[in-house]
Amino acid sequence: MALQTKFVVTLQATGLGALMLLASGCPDPEGSFNEFLEASNDHRDGDGDGDGDGDGDGDADGIPDMTGTYLFALETSLGPDLPLQFVTTVDMTVNEDGSGAVADLAFQPLSLGQNESLTPREFVGDPLVFPGVEFDATGNYELDMGIVMVDGAANPITGSDITASLVVLGKIAHADALCGDLTGMLMSPLESDLAGSTFAALRLADDGSNPGTLPIEFPYRCNMVPEMEEPDFSGTFLWALETSLGPDLPLQFATTVTFTASADGLGDTADFSFQPLSLGQNETLTPREFIGDPLVFPDIPIDADGKYVIDMGVVSVAGGANPITGSDITASLVVDGEIRDFNSMCGTLTGMLMSPLEADLAGSTFAAKRLADDGSDPNTLPTEFPYKCGQL
Structure with a gap:
């Protein structure tokens, strides 16, 4: 289901939350049991290509309900394999007629030591909240975030505070994952073009507040997104x-x-x-x-x-x-x-x-x-x- 979405991101917050939010833009399900199973149709039928490119034809009944919590990882062009990380909460309401959806997005930055990807990953700063983000029938959405400020505690590349103007091209890879590209201009601590930056977000089983339960392997590019897991009613x-x-x-x-x-x-x-x-x-x-x-x-x-x-x-x-x-x-x-x-x-x-x-x-x-x-x-x-x- 291609959800190619372009949005300008603006974060003014003390903490990485801002950057995470901007990269997110895309954000487990209500409805009949068939809708519950629908999320794994490709997996069950063996038709999923598992490449995470999000270019499928989409759900015949409309976009999936992405409500849930995700580990959102953003790899900038300045720090290959050192992604900024956020716990991203999505509260989505899908239109009954399948014509689109509206979602509230909240991005909680995670702390990272310099050159680290797994520690300490604790909540730092306040979450960035964006209510009423509209998705069209194919999952496209646009979110103008303006200028983003990210606390250095969430910056694993240099540890410095970040100020940037950002544009994210996002999509739903499947009902448990999002991914896309990021462009824009870094303004501080230096000036640089961010073209070539990428992100991915994978659904979590909890609220993401416990570093011990966060995954130690996770995607930050579309081609790293794993196939969707079988839904489990347990x-x-x-x-x-x-x-x-x-x-x-x-x-x-x-x-x-x-x-x-x-x-x-x-x-x-x-x-x-x-x-x-x-x-x-x-x-x-x-x-x-x-x-x-x-x-x-x-x-x-x-x-x-x-x-x-x-x-x-x-x-x-x-x-x-x-x-x-x-x-x-x-x-x-x-x-x-x-x-x-x-x-x-x-x-x-x-x-x-x-x-x-x-x-x-x-x-x-x-x-x-x-x-x-x-x-x-x-x-x-x-x-x-x-x-x-x-x-x-």
Whole structure:
């Protein structure tokens, strides 16, 4: 998907943030499960050339949602193989009709010792924020940044403060990477033409604030951009089940999903582990601590539309996790679910309650939202959460 974009960069900040921002201009996904898989179509189909040149035909449904955090590396023509580095955050909203997108960009400079590319890489200075950057239907955008000032602590070439006027030609290489060229004039610490400078940005799994988790190998030219990794739905979710016997009093589980993608996308599977959370009677928020053993169901098939069925058989749940009556539960359960997007899933539950009374559970619903941790800390669990598809 060629996103050739030209923008003039201007950074006036104490810190490298400015330079990073200017080089960025281009900035993991909401929508249906098909859209989640769409990001890796080339990888699955074996059609991707992996050259990172960004010259593909693009997504038939429009540009990809580039929301996320990236390690953005800028190699100037004055310092080959000594790229300036930034943690770049992109918050993008793609138009429903695929006609383009708008993104807010924030660039946090990283400190680098002279002639260093891996240390110390700590946040230095304030992030540079550019709201409302417009992308057209093919991903083209223009950002005028004006004059850029970069703190010397982020300059691995000379360690001196930088002042420059910059123009970046950027593009989306794929849904996890950006790359392009940079031109302009360096004004300080010396005067020089920056033509021939390049950049690339690769998606991170976290917020980039921990130097220990930053990649030690990373691209800073388009031809260095690696192929996109297979999307991975793995993670922990707050899974809330509203039974037909207790409207608005959902049972809650910290549910861990280990997703295994197949090469052709037709044989994906997932392991599900449901850890019950304790709830007082008529409570939805307390105490929500782990109680009892997790319910584990390995190798659940996920079809091409993200749908799955878990026949749980007969299960038992401790009364401490039952907010309706507080009694132990025994039931035969079948979960009919679907992955809605990278961060959520939902569906229905059928079966028969056997104890503490007998009842048909038809009409029960569930929904699950991704957590930032393993769900073991009640203080980090969301206080508002869905328990039916219509609430997603």
